[in-house]
Amino acid sequence: MLWLIFFVPVVCWLIAARDRALRIGIGLGLLVTACAEVALLHGWIFADERFTATVACAIVVAVLLVCGWSSDEPDRSVRAIAGAVLIFGCSLCSLLAALVGVAAFLSPHVEVPADDVLLPLPAGLVVTGDTTEPCDGGATTYCSRTxxxxxxxxxxxRQVFDRVMDRLETTHGWSPHYDAAGEVWTDCRTRGWWLDRRIMCVRVHRGDLPGQPPVTVSFESESRE
Incomplete structure (x- = not known):
């Protein structure tokens, strides 16, 4: 039920606002923002920029509340004073949430790569192993999945390698090149924006020796530089 907290500013505004047109206009803006925050919380939208978008929504809420209150009809009644306290409290909480997000930006923020970085596989290919490395590191934090x-x-x-490479290139947009030093095919790219910015790399190893899996695909998510 955590998502209900996103609708608190809407309730505060409807209680505090005096001008009918302003109540409806700002109220709709706050309602849309609250719905966007719920969608972000569940990962329905902006999956790669969820952290950044949540901070942006918190700032939008604070701006809408302050602008709405400053444009509303002046009043010194008890309701108006109580409304001012509610608006100030909601605005302050929204700005604090935004500051917490920016503070988190200063520390490494990465997650273990999800299933959809490779799965589902096309017909004819099967996963025989799926392992993850816990997020760790110093100046650069990284998580991996193999x-x-x-x-x-x-x-x-002998056909698995070609099919995996085709999957990575055509479906996921990777362009792995051969690294002779590591004897792997590798590629890296930036995912996300601002607070969610991170480096994602893929490494493909072809098992030519007995006992090795035909193909090993590793994904590493590294904290932004």
Whole structure:
């Protein structure tokens, strides 16, 4: 029920506002922002910029409340004074939430790569191993996830590498190049924006020795530089 807190500014404004047109206009703006915050909380929108968008919504709420109150009809009644206290409290909480977000930006913020970085696999390929490394590091924090891929009964192991590479390039937009030093195919790119900015890298290793999985695909999410 945490999502209900996003609608508190809407209730505060409806109680405090005196001008009908302003109550409706600002109220709709706050309602839309609250719905956006709920969608962000559940990851329905802006999955790669969720942290940044949440901070932006907190700032929008504070701006709407302050602008609405300053434009409302002047009044010195008990209701108006109580409304001013509510508006001030909601605005302060929204700004504090934004400051907390910016403060978090100063510390590394990364997550273990999700399933959709590779899955689901096309027909003929199966996952034989899925391991994650906990987020760790010093100046640069990183998390990793490794998939071991093999062929099903209809796909020979020697065909797995080509199918995995095709999947990475055509479906996920990667362009792995061969790194002779590490004997892997690798590529890196930036994901997210501002507070959510991080570096995502993929490394593909082809197992040519007995006992090795036909293909190993590792994803690493590193904190922004």
């Amino acid at each position: 998939f071991e891929i093999a062929g099903s009964a209809t796909v020979a192991d």
